[in-house]
Amino acid sequence: MTASYPFSAVVGHDDLRLALLLNAVHPGIGGVLVRGEKGTAKSTIVRGLAALLPQVEAVEHCRFSCDPSAPDPTCPDEPHDAAAVTRDARLVELPVGATEDRLVGSLDLERALNEGVRAYQPGLLAAAHRGVLYVDEVNLLHDHLVDLLLDAAAMGRAYIEREGISVSHASTFLLVGTMNPEEGELRPQLLDRFGLTVEVRAARDVDTRTEVIRRRLNFEASPSEFVARWLADDVALADQISGARARLSTVDLPDAELRRIASVCASFDVDGMRADLVLARTAVAHAAWRNADAVSEVDVEVAARLALPHRRRRDPFDAPGIPDEQLREALDDAREEPDDEPPPDGGGDGGAPQDGPAEAPPSASDGQSGNGQAPENPAVEPDPAFRARLLRLPGTGRGAPGKRSKSRTDSGRVVRPSSVDGSGLHLVGTLSAAAPHQVARGRTGPGMLLRGGDVRRAVREGRESNLVLFAVDASGSMAARKRMAAVTGGVISLLRDAYERRDKVGLITFRGGDAELALPPTSSVDIAVTRLRRLPSGGRTPLAAGLLKAHHTLSLERLRDPRRRPLLVVVTDGRATVAASRGGDPVADAERAAALLAADGVASVVVDCERGPVRLGLADRLASVMDGACVRLDELSADRVAGVVHAARRAA
Template structure:
């Protein structure tokens, strides 16, 4: 394998390189989340960083890479400080399919079963200590694994309590995650805990793109030779990182700049104090990188650009990013606070190098942001635009109108019945690799069921001639753990956008309900799709995708009017589900139909209602779990949506019954399995 692509040879991506370098200078910043489209060299830049980190002195033979100059509580201790060796800083990669055991470590089963002792087998967190832990496609990683690694990154230690093993070991590392937003977002709680966030995009400048290709081709032709040509630049960067680390403890954060930081964070109305701390730490690291003795306004501006874009996000559908006018206004407010004298009793902070115990929010993980080496960098302006305003419309059924969605609300749980085997999520019951253990099995399951294995082997120990503390095992003794957790589903929204739905502002309420359901799908890690039907037929407004915010964007531009081809909407949904069943057979679908139940058009020329019920019967025969949301209003109601729900073998809910605040309990979305 040839040399890695040199860090200095990367074209552009100044924000990303700055964020990585500042974390290398001050690991307390909390890591970097890199958001970007495919093919933007995210992984290349991250892997190149490891070569810039200084080599480490480690205790010889220690599985946890302990520093011989620092006394720590190590499971392999006590150590002989004289027995040390020097090695490069490691880059440890956490694959998307990693298990919890692989991440944090587990009981050493070989020693437990052969020697009868409880011994700990370290995981990837131990291997990454004092190095870089890189998680590609972090948005696709199981949520509980993201929680574990962020907790370890925040506290600098990993705590393992499982299978009779109680271990705590040092786990201080530079956490870097990359993700493609098109494949789904991180939960806001996890997004907030990354120290800095950077958005990367491919350059649109022709000369820049040509230079990227030129360097990549040269690297592929001769990796070692290409790396040698950039070795001096990389070595200079590595020396500068070492110098900045040494200079960092002496950098002063003046009270005026501390007040500026507090003023900017207050102007953006960020939650908690984590943002203030991360900005302070980042500004101090940037000052050390510049070789300055104290933090200045330019350092704060770089830190704000890197640490606050994701923290101003108030809704899952808000785009992360800072607009220039927002940043200018916030910095102006911060400048006003910086000029104000300190209040009586105020004391300047000792500095941003404090540990997790000094954090008023408790142990916290990294935040996110972006910036470029030595300059302000900056993220592109983001943010979703407002929903289209209402336009006047006539009373005719063929008129078109736009609408303003009603306020969203917290929805009740709509779940697929039975037990599935789909992707991890938070909607329906599923057999999973994680979750609570429900039983042991000789066939199904994931991972060893230790108690079941021991119980199966115990009656035969005398017959097998056991002597000593170990157990004599046979293949037939092994038992697997059958676990039950939650899965995500494919939630396919089929929305009636006909003229009858537009009457009495009904569509505004329906759009508000769909946005609420989309937000719920976002939180439960679902895949979503949107089909609308009106006028002459049905169309796929959004093919099934993990990007829930894309579905919300499509709904903002939804237009209504025309007749009601309900049968066409259901048949189009059936075709979409057939294709998705081939693509992802383990992901169970949930059909959510929002309609008043009227059917006034069909492409077959027959009776519209009869065709709609026949189409619903086909979906029921496919065993598609369905929920019909009855949007009919007024004093006189025909109850047609109930007939459609009966044909679908699904559940019919009134529109107002979607709110979890009004109706308690769980809706099972189809017949019991």
């Protein structure tokens, strides 16, 4: 077995190491989410931690690692009459492609087929009990699997109700998830379920980077010698974990520090009470770690630095993290807060009334000036975003897991058995196909006689993520300040929807004489929001160039990821003023470019931004050529319009 890189030999990453150690002391904290760029030793540190955990006493042959001194009375392997054994704490890894069966367990097929009985085959939640459950790239895991493992981590038990089986078993583990934010974010609801979070980055200091390289090369040259060199440091850390665990129940949490915790959480306006509880547990664990008898302000400060950054993200596109000075100020305010403080003036919300900024005067023209040009406008602050209505592709795809369009998947819900399609065994379908032939096949005892033709596969249906490519008209006809603010707010609403549905997104802008790929397709939706908020506007309208750029971008993406279906969202008023070629007709060129997209089968939605008493209907005409749907900008809100907008009118 390959030796793990010693935990003590890791250079830097002090916050990450402390967060992992505190969770090892008090698993009730709720785990650690490690956010960071690739190549920052996230996985190395987690694997090194498992070697530091105290050994586990378990009932021999119990598949659920029951503690012999306090066995789980509802353990599926009860009664326990075997001897106790001592083993190392396990590190169980949950792969990104895992199914629900692999995580929570399922029917034991071997016993069902051979003995004709219903028996439970435990999953990874059982294997991780009293150890470490490590999920690399947790942001790429199916949302329903993340919900399942976070529920188990929070409750300390796993519940399985499926295929005629009703089972629950203890499942207490140290949960560690790692992710690269460039590959997409976790939803705020899931972020909140992790106890602590840490941002890791590679050091920029040359001496530190040199030492990292030196140690890694020494480890690769002679792993056993390198591990032996750091053994004493790892043993000391392991002893400190065991001692802190033993002291945990004796650490006092004074009422003054409890009020400080509540005050800090209130000052950062976090939702719910989970943050307060996590802060309290982390502060107690830190006090035990530093061998103190009671929690003090230093423990609360460390706990707040680790437990609050990801809970401040009330909006998916809020930047994570807490500035040190802001945290220091909140702690100082908590120290100085009087017992009875009158509510501030200004109404029930405790703040002074806010006046919106004075509206800037409109541009000279809602369209182009006499020479076809409009003055360049600076970036416009967007209108508040709203909950966007669902834009969904027609038909059934086979793309990456997500929450937008219908797809055939390997891990969704089972819709039917099939002898020619699907993935995995459909047990009921297989047994039903074999049952009528048992007498003819000469069955005389328990178990069933199966043939190859009896096998039925499970056809599963779920939701896929898509590539949502935005082509945004930033020309002079869109440049009136109020209009561009509404457009930007609408697109940000669609981007938030794409974030929640785990889509990849790209952003094309067209203005002046050409189109620009402002953001190549990426899973980091918040980057798209940043680019959009800085979007300048003005100039003529090269609509054909924008559509041709979209056609080229989607063609390249189809080669890179052929299973991910694209959705093109064109945001424009349809007023093309620049031809694709010298002497061409701008409108005709735009329609020819739209026809290319339709010929490639690209599902599309045109968001019509035209305003005013006289409407030319050019956006609707463009949507017709693209064989897509046309939606008015003010119809994007899901609160105003019921129903689902399909991205194409034709059948898939």
